[in-house]
Amino acid sequence: MRIVSVCRVLPSPDHPAAGAFVLRRLAAMADRADVQVIQPVPFLPIVRPLPSWAREASHVAASVTIEHAPMPYVPGALKSLDARWLERSVHPKLAALHAARAIDAIDAHFGYPDGVGCVRAAQRLRIPVFVTLRGMEVDAVRHPRIGPQLARALRQASGCIAVSYSLRDLAVGAGVDPEHVLVAPNAVDRTSFRPGDRAAARSQLGLPASSPLIVSVGHLIAGKGHGVLIRALATLRQTRPDARLAIIGGPAYEPDHPRALAQIARETGLQDAVTFVGAVKPDAVGRWLQAADVFALATEREGCCNSVLEALAVGLPVVTTPAGDNPRFVQDGVNGQIVGIGDVAATAAALAGVLGRAWDAEAISRALAVGSWSEVAAQVLAFMAAKRRRIPAPDTR
Numbered sequence: 001m002r003i004v005s006v007c008r009v010l011p012s013p014d015h016p017a018a019g020a021f022v023l024r025r026l027a028a029m030a031d032r033a034d035v036q037v038i039q040p041v042p043f044l045p046i047v048r049p050l051p052s053w054a055r056e057a058s059h060v061a062a063s064v065t066i067e068h069a070p071m072p073y074v075p076g077a078l079k080s081l082d083a084r085w086l087e088r089s090v091h092p093k094l095a096a097l098h099a100a101r102a103i104d105a106i107d108a109h110f111g112y113p114d115g116v117g118c119v120r121a122a123q124r125l126r127i128p129v130f131v132t133l134r135g136m137e138v139d140a141v142r143h144p145r146i147g148p149q150l151a152r153a154l155r156q157a158s159g160c161i162a163v164s165y166s167l168r169d170l171a172v173g174a175g176v177d178p179e180h181v182l183v184a185p186n187a188v189d190r191t192s193f194r195p196g197d198r199a200a201a202r203s204q205l206g207l208p209a210s211s212p213l214i215v216s217v218g219h220l221i222a223g224k225g226h227g228v229l230i231r232a233l234a235t236l237r238q239t240r241p242d243a244r245l246a247i248i249g250g251p252a253y254e255p256d257h258p259r260a261l262a263q264i265a266r267e268t269g270l271q272d273a274v275t276f277v278g279a280v281k282p283d284a285v286g287r288w289l290q291a292a293d294v295f296a297l298a299t300e301r302e303g304c305c306n307s308v309l310e311a312l313a314v315g316l317p318v319v320t321t322p323a324g325d326n327p328r329f330v331q332d333g334v335n336g337q338i339v340g341i342g343d344v345a346a347t348a349a350a351l352a353g354v355l356g357r358a359w360d361a362e363a364i365s366r367a368l369a370v371g372s373w374s375e376v377a378a379q380v381l382a383f384m385a386a387k388r389r390r391i392p393a394p395d396t397r
Contacts, residue, residue: 001385002034004097006090006118007109008071010039011061013053017250017279021186021306022109022134027064028377035107036097037064040071040089040114048075069093080145083153086117094121103127105158105384111137112150119153119392128158128388133167135303135324141170151175159387161380163304164325180390182383185304185325187373192282193313195361196290205291212243212355215292215316217285217307218299219252220261220276225298225321227264228344232298234268235348240355243273245296248288250279289314294354299323300341312368315361319350335364 005026009019029035043050050070053059058067071089073082097103106129108118115131122129131154141147151174154160160181162168168183202209214233218224226247233245251258258276265274277288289295295311295318302308302324311318312329318336320326330336337350371379 001104001381001388002101003029003036003105003107003384004094004103005029005035005037005107005109006040006114007037008040008042008086008114009110010037010066012039012051012066013059014051015250016061019109020282023062023064024187024189024373025376025380027062028373029107029381030064031374032377033381037066038069038090038093039066040069040086040117042071042073042075042085044072044075067093080143080149082113083116083120083149086113087120090117091121091124094125094127098125098127105130105388107384108132110134111154112140112146115157116149116153119156123156123392126391128384128390129392130159130161130384130387131157132161132163133171133303134163135167135301137167137170138301138303141174156392158390158392159383161383164302165328166324167303180387182380184376184379184383185370186306186309187376188306188309188313188368188370189282189373190313192286193289193310194286195315195365196287198291198293201287201291204287207291208242208244210242212240212294213292214243214245214294214296214351215248215288215311216245216296216298217248217289217310218297219249220247220258221252221254222257222260223300224249225300225342226261228298228342228347229296230261230264230268230270230274231344232296232347232351233273234270235344236351237270237273239352243351243355244275245270245273246275246277246288246292248277248280248285285310286314289316292316294319294336294351296320296347296351298339298341298347299326302326309368309370313365313370315359315363315365317354317359317364319347319354329368335359335367 041054054068069089073085106122108115109132155175160171168181171181265271295316297320318330321341339346339350
């Protein structure tokens with residue numbers, strides 16, 4: 001099949017860690033099919049100029065060529081129009097590619113605005129289109145002007161690919177026939193994420209040999225709940241005064257939030273006990289996880305949370321919330337504990353409980369039942385091949 005994938009959130013020279021899981025699936029698909037990738041790049045002259053790298057025709061990340069499609073938009077306002085801006089951005093490129101050689105399927109990642117915009121472009125070009133739901137849709141579907149657009153586009157698409165069962169339920173709730181929804185959870189790179197020698201990892205990272213270490217991985221945004229973890233650490237240190245927290249992740253679309261987290265650390269007197277590692281490569285994340293005693297993520301919203309899967313692959317017990325499909329992977333007392341969203345006291349108690357017992361890292365890692373990126377790609381391509389005869393048509397509801 002000839003597939004054109006469209007996604008705004010992909011690794012770029014400015015944000016090398018952005019959309020890493022999207023790119024891994026695309027790279028695996030490219031091993032089995034003819035895949036071209038288009039990245040719409042939002043900009044507004046003077047206010048938010050087009051980045052210098054996006055003025056070139058393309059850039060390469062993880063051996064994948066990513067073509068640029070400048071996307072005019074109004075930052076922070078009129079968000080219900082973003083799908084139309086995206087459609088205008090990608091339609092000329094899609095039309096030219098389709099005229100040169102037929103496109104078998106458009107592969108849009110994230111429901112809004114990418115999915116909605118691509119469904120509109122696909123309707124004009126009469127091309128099958130698939131929309132992958134990755135977690136942001138949980139908020140989008142509740143928006144009074146964006147939600148109806150998203151629900152309509154999902155019904156019109158040739159098929160929906162959900163990275164979690166919770167997102168599958170969201171699609172079905174929006175009126176999508178369950179037969180047209182595939183659940184394809186993200187994979188884990190077992191070369192980077194596997195059990196290892198904790199003492200050796202701590203030595204490499206220059207960490208104390210015996211202090212309890214909690215590691216969290218996620219963008220520095222409010223929804224990841226890092227502030228909850230810092231406050232939970234303050235409670236935990238009443239009984240475990242040497243416990244430490246390392247937060248791995250860089251700034252994202254809330255540029256002031258890293259300063260807010262640093263302020264919470266100062267207010268709780270934990271500025272020397274909390275390390276903001278920043279965004280690092282997967283191998284380095286794996287090393288931090290190998291050095292840890294427990295992984296924790298007080299997240300408010302997820303689809304398929306890769307940081308939870310990676311921690312389990314390393315063999316760490318996990319303390320996290322019931323967001324997304326986390327309860328499918330984390331079972332209380334078996335490989336960690338589920339706590340309420342925003343519940344500082346419960347999070348502190350769970351961390352104390354997890355740190356108070358021994359865990360079998362090899363057993364936790366073996367029990368994680370997720371496939372490789374190659375297997376995910378094969379599953380997605382088979383679904384597209386089976387459903388691509390369904391050309392998107394206007395909604396009749």
